Amino acid sequence: MEVRDIVIVGGGLAGWYAAARLGHAMRGRKINVSVVHGAPAGAPADPLDVFCASTLPAQAVAHAELGLEERLFMRECRATFKLATEYRGFTDPARSYMLPHGEIGARLEAVGFHQFITRLAQAGRTPDLDEFSVPAIAARLGRFAHPSQDARTVLSTYEYSYHFDTQAYTRLLRGFAQRLGTVAVDAGLAAVERGADGRDIAALTLSDGQRITGDLFIDCSGARSALLGAALEVPFDSWRGWLPCDRAVVTRVSALEPPAPCTRVTAEPGGWSWQVPLRSELEQAWFFDSSRVDPDTALKRALRGGASVSEVSFVNGRHREAWRGNCVAVGAAAGFLEPLASTGLRLINEGMTRLIALFPDRDSAPVLAAEYNRMMGAMYDGARDFVLLHYLLSRRAEAPWNVEPAALPPSLARRVEMFRYRGRVVLEDDEIFEEPDWACTFVGQGERPARYSILADQANDADVQARVAKIARIMQAAAQKLPPHQGYLERYLA
Amino acid sequence: MAAASLARFLRPDQCSIRLVESAEIGIVGVGEATVPHIRFFNQTLGLDEADFMRKTHATFKLGIEFVNWARLGDSYIHPFGDYGRPFRGVKFHQVWNRLRLAGDTAPIDDYSLPIEAAKHARFEPPTNDPQATLAGFGYAFQFDATLFAPYLRAWSEQRGVRRTEGRVVDVALRGTDGFIESLTLASGEKIEGDLFIDCSGFFGLLTEKHLHTGYEDWTHWLPCDRAVAVPCESAGPLLPYTRATAHGAGWQWRIPLQNRTGNGHVYSSKFMSDDEAATTLLKHLDGKALAEPRFLKFVTGRRKKTWNRNCVAVGLSGGFVEPLESTSIYLIQAAITHLIELFPDRNFDAVNLDEYNRVMDLEFERVRDFIVLHYHATERDDTPLWNYVRKMSIPDSLAYKMELFRERGVVVNYKVGLFFEPSWVAVYVGQRILPKRFDPLLDDTPLEELRRHTGALRTAVQAGARAMPTQADFIARYV
Numbered sequence: 001m002e003v004r005d006i007v008i009v010g011g012g013l014a015g016w017y018a019a020a021r022l023g024h025a026m027r028g029r030k031i032n033v034s035v036v037h038g039a040p041a042g043a044p045a046d047p048l049d050v051f052c053a054s055t056l057p058a059q060a061v062a063h064a065e066l067g068l069e070e071r072l073f074m075r076e077c078r079a080t081f082k083l084a085t086e087y088r089g090f091t092d093p094a095r096s097y098m099l100p101h102g103e104i105g106a107r108l109e110a111v112g113f114h115q116f117i118t119r120l121a122q123a124g125r126t127p128d129l130d131e132f133s134v135p136a137i138a139a140r141l142g143r144f145a146h147p148s149q150d151a152r153t154v155l156s157t158y159e160y161s162y163h164f165d166t167q168a169y170t171r172l173l174r175g176f177a178q179r180l181g182t183v184a185v186d187a188g189l190a191a192v193e194r195g196a197d198g199r200d201i202a203a204l205t206l207s208d209g210q211r212i213t214g215d216l217f218i219d220c221s222g223a224r225s226a227l228l229g230a231a232l233e234v235p236f237d238s239w240r241g242w243l244p245c246d247r248a249v250v251t252r253v254s255a256l257e258p259p260a261p262c263t264r265v266t267a268e269p270g271g272w273s274w275q276v277p278l279r280s281e282l283e284q285a286w287f288f289d290s291s292r293v294d295p296d297t298a299l300k301r302a303l304r305g306g307a308s309v310s311e312v313s314f315v316n317g318r319h320r321e322a323w324r325g326n327c328v329a330v331g332a333a334a335g336f337l338e339p340l341a342s343t344g345l346r347l348i349n350e351g352m353t354r355l356i357a358l359f360p361d362r363d364s365a366p367v368l369a370a371e372y373n374r375m376m377g378a379m380y381d382g383a384r385d386f387v388l389l390h391y392l393l394s395r396r397a398e399a400p401w402n403v404e405p406a407a408l409p410p411s412l413a414r415r416v417e418m419f420r421y422r423g424r425v426v427l428e429d430d431e432i433f434e435e436p437d438w439a440c441t442f443v444g445q446g447e448r449p450a451r452y453s454i455l456a457d458q459a460n461d462a463d464v465q466a467r468v469a470k471i472a473r474i475m476q477a478a479a480q481k482l483p484p485h486q487g488y489l490e491r492y493l494a
Numbered sequence: 495m496a497a498a499s500l501a502r503f504l505r506p507d508q509c510s511i512r513l514v515e516s517a518e519i520g521i522v523g524v525g526e527a528t529v530p531h532i533r534f535f536n537q538t539l540g541l542d543e544a545d546f547m548r549k550t551h552a553t554f555k556l557g558i559e560f561v562n563w564a565r566l567g568d569s570y571i572h573p574f575g576d577y578g579r580p581f582r583g584v585k586f587h588q589v590w591n592r593l594r595l596a597g598d599t600a601p602i603d604d605y606s607l608p609i610e611a612a613k614h615a616r617f618e619p620p621t622n623d624p625q626a627t628l629a630g631f632g633y634a635f636q637f638d639a640t641l642f643a644p645y646l647r648a649w650s651e652q653r654g655v656r657r658t659e660g661r662v663v664d665v666a667l668r669g670t671d672g673f674i675e676s677l678t679l680a681s682g683e684k685i686e687g688d689l690f691i692d693c694s695g696f697f698g699l700l701t702e703k704h705l706h707t708g709y710e711d712w713t714h715w716l717p718c719d720r721a722v723a724v725p726c727e728s729a730g731p732l733l734p735y736t737r738a739t740a741h742g743a744g745w746q747w748r749i750p751l752q753n754r755t756g757n758g759h760v761y762s763s764k765f766m767s768d769d770e771a772a773t774t775l776l777k778h779l780d781g782k783a784l785a786e787p788r789f790l791k792f793v794t795g796r797r798k799k800t801w802n803r804n805c806v807a808v809g810l811s812g813g814f815v816e817p818l819e820s821t822s823i824y825l826i827q828a829a830i831t832h833l834i835e836l837f838p839d840r841n842f843d844a845v846n847l848d849e850y851n852r853v854m855d856l857e858f859e860r861v862r863d864f865i866v867l868h869y870h871a872t873e874r875d876d877t878p879l880w881n882y883v884r885k886m887s888i889p890d891s892l893a894y895k896m897e898l899f900r901e902r903g904v905v906v907n908y909k910v911g912l913f914f915e916p917s918w919v920a921v922y923v924g925q926r927i928l929p930k931r932f933d934p935l936l937d938d939t940p941l942e943e944l945r946r947h948t949g950a951l952r953t954a955v956q957a958g959a960r961a962m963p964t965q966a967d968f969i970a971r972y973v
Binding site for chain 1: 503504505508538583834835836837839843845846849894897898901902904906907908909931933934935937938939
């Protein structure tokens with residue numbers, strides 16, 4: 001029995017993103033998608049409605065697959081390009097490192113480039129990995145151009161992503177989904193009826209009294225997880241013991257400088273801040289632990305710059321299953337991770353990609369849900385390890401940075417142990433971040449492995465230094481030649 | 495292989511490598527067929543492909559044919575390459591399954607260039623042009639392992655590996671921690687070392703006899719425990735694939751080399767006598783036997799720690815899975831690659847050994863699951879062996895994978911380990927594990943559109959294979 005009626009609950013970014021992906025994947029199919037988009041009175045904001053403003057490179061690919069034209073999207077959403085995230089003040093207040101979208105250095109042997117840097121560090125020279133990455137250098141210089149398609153040039157070794165206005169993006173997705181036939185139901189969720197066996201959702205009652213049935217329910221209701229968590233009672237595992245921040249204040253200020261092609265994440269006493277450059281504005285947010293920092297103080301600080309300030313509460317963590325019965329949760333309804341590594345939209349997108357790949361029938365065996373939960377669980381946990389690593393390695397002396405969590409997740413403990421031991425990056429199945437991302441973060445946060453790979457030990461010191469220096473020069477020269485980001489944006493979007 | 499790789503990657507001013515072998519102890523040499531990874535091994539050493547093929551009598555290999563596995567009379571090829579091309583982002587095997595469930599009868603083999611080329615004894619290296627109509631493919635070799643060893647020996651000795659002829663008669667362990675300190679040879683020579691690599695075969699001279707590492711027995715999943723091997727004269731065209739024909743209590747390999755054909759019968763001593771096994775083998779040769787059949791015994795499974803103290807077990811001393819998918823040499827290669835990545839210092843810290851053993855356990859278990867699939871997914875009920883494997887309980891990891899494929903044609907992907915989606919699809923479909931449902935994205939697509947897509951691919955496959963020279967001609971020119 002095919003799934004014909006799909007009901008999406010939640011009209012925020014996640015809900016309309018889900019509708020757009022489904023509408024596109026199911027074009028030409030006799031499928032009805034409706035989005036229950038009214039929020040019940042007093043419902044808290046979905047944190048992802050704000051925190052998807054900075055993305056990862058997969059988004060350009062996702063838009064291309066959707067057929068969402070880049071110029072249109074960028075104009076509508078006042079988007080800018082992103083080549084990297086700059087992490088400031090994690091080791092000491094004056095230092096920063098880049099997490100670029102792309103490769104680091106060059107393949108000198110069948111081993112990560114960072115192994116050569118460890119070798120040089122042991123010989124007394126300590127270059128930063130940033131120096132060997134076109135996107136990292138270009139991000140610092142405020143330069144951007146689309147990567148080259150020509151595999152012979154270093155300008156093909158990077159990727160890019162976007163910063164954008166999430167409200168405009170949600171409107172754009174809504175229009176896109178509606179043109180593909182999605183029906184917007186202008187009411188909020190009032191009650192959920194469970195099926196006879198308790199595992200399924202039978203119907204929803206809406207605020208206007210109507211009753212909606214469906215074959216598949218997609219819970220995009222945000223952190224309240226109205227279907228998966230509240231109605232089906234799938235337990236939520238909080239990561240608060242590892243990631244203590246639970247509150248953010250967000251504001252937007254006029255940009256005083258041209259937009260940087262990177263997101264800035266700055267470690268501060270009590271938490272961290274981010275700056276996401278839009279076309280003529282800067283989105284700013286402070287993330288903090290409300291048990292240590294007075295929210296009013298944070299609000300006052302935000303008010304100094306911005307016209308309007310919103311406050312968002314969240315808990316890092318995820319539901320033990322994202323798919324149960326005929327209900328799949330996507331976005332914060334499945335799990336939330338503070339946007340320190342720009343994972344918000346990526347996790348929504350992966351949630352939809354995998355749902356489409358495992359798209360069920362009404363009578364499918366539970367193994368499809370099991371596989372979905374295995375993959376999405378691994379993806380959330382891998383992203384959590386990545387974010388938690390920043391806290392763990394920070395050398396700052398004050399909370400929350402100086403807090404040693406009681407016991408690390410075993411997966412992260414192994415990654416840290418292996419990197420410290422020999423610079424080895426342990427990768428799990430189904431995770432977002434790859435070897436260069438982990439290596440950059442470890443090295444950027446001041447970790448120097450105790451030993452390096454024998455694969456980085458072939459040539460003599462002088463030869464390695466010469467090759468490494470040459471790579472740095474090539475990267476530097478390539479990045480220098482890129483045009484300023486602002487000018488590129490103006491020409492591209494003219 | 496271990497000596498050559500280490501000689502390639504270790505600096506001679508920091509390490510010296512010695513290899514001890516005895517001409518009195520023969521080599522098993524069942525690992526004559528390989529998977530495409532062997533090319534990476536050869537490239538890493540900088541071996542010249544034509545020279546290597548000449549000296550080891552090698553042929554090219556595009557896949558493995560399985561005969562009589564799911565049912566008597568069945569045959570399929572597991573190719574080194576993908577099938578067809580996706581249709582609007584939907585995987586090709588889903589499209590094929592859609593048409594199959596609609597009654598179309600074209601086998602999935604029709605959409606694989608390496609299969610079509612193999613069937614017609616043709617070969618040409620792939621161009622792997624991403625714009626091409628057909629997916630790219632890989633290839634491996636079939637070679638004489640008894641010639642590959644001396645080939646690598648010469649290569650290694652040129653790069654400073656010291657080889658010593660001799661039999662190990664004693665092994666001295668350090669009193670404090672039981673690490674291997676030295677070997678004593680029959681000649682009385684004593685060889686000390688920091689790291690010992692046990693390539694002594696099943697016996698596990700160092701890891702088992704002296705370190706008592708222990709062995710995890712997988713015979714309950716893979717009951718074959720014997721093999722009998724014999725070379726025979728070549729017959730017919732030079733085939734670019736290995737054949738594995740199922741018999742009543744096991745299966746028989748046929749590996750075509752340039753000058754002869756290698757054959758062997760892997761069987762379970764519980765279900766067949768040695769005599770009967772040899773008779774079966776000889777009855778199914780393509781040409782005249784060139785030697786007396788040679789018998790081998792083995793226990794399928796894995797050493798509990800393939801790295802124990804200062805001893806790494808590489809090859810059969812680390813574990814054995816029957817060569818049904820030509821994984822023996824791959825597992826040697828994996829053991830060496832991971833050892834180089836995790837090359838120790840004299841501290842032999844537990845963190846390093848644990849990581850190595852974690853990764854090697856995954857390598858072995860993923861190969862194991864794939865091999866068990868060939869036995870378990872059968873409808874054969876004509877002999878006690880097939881009845882046993884059909885009904886036996888299988889590893890949970892495999893049961894899960896099979897259920898997902900049956901339900902929806904979904905293949906479970908992983909980072910560490912051999913065999914990716916096309917290989918799993920080939921063997922599931924070949925073993926008649928067929929998805930009961932195709933991807934719902936195809937639900938409302940007119941069948942004619944799908945047939946246009948598959949029809950064009952079938953034509954391209956046939957044309958692609960026809961354009962290739964025969965393997966015999968290609969090798970004559972190349973080698």
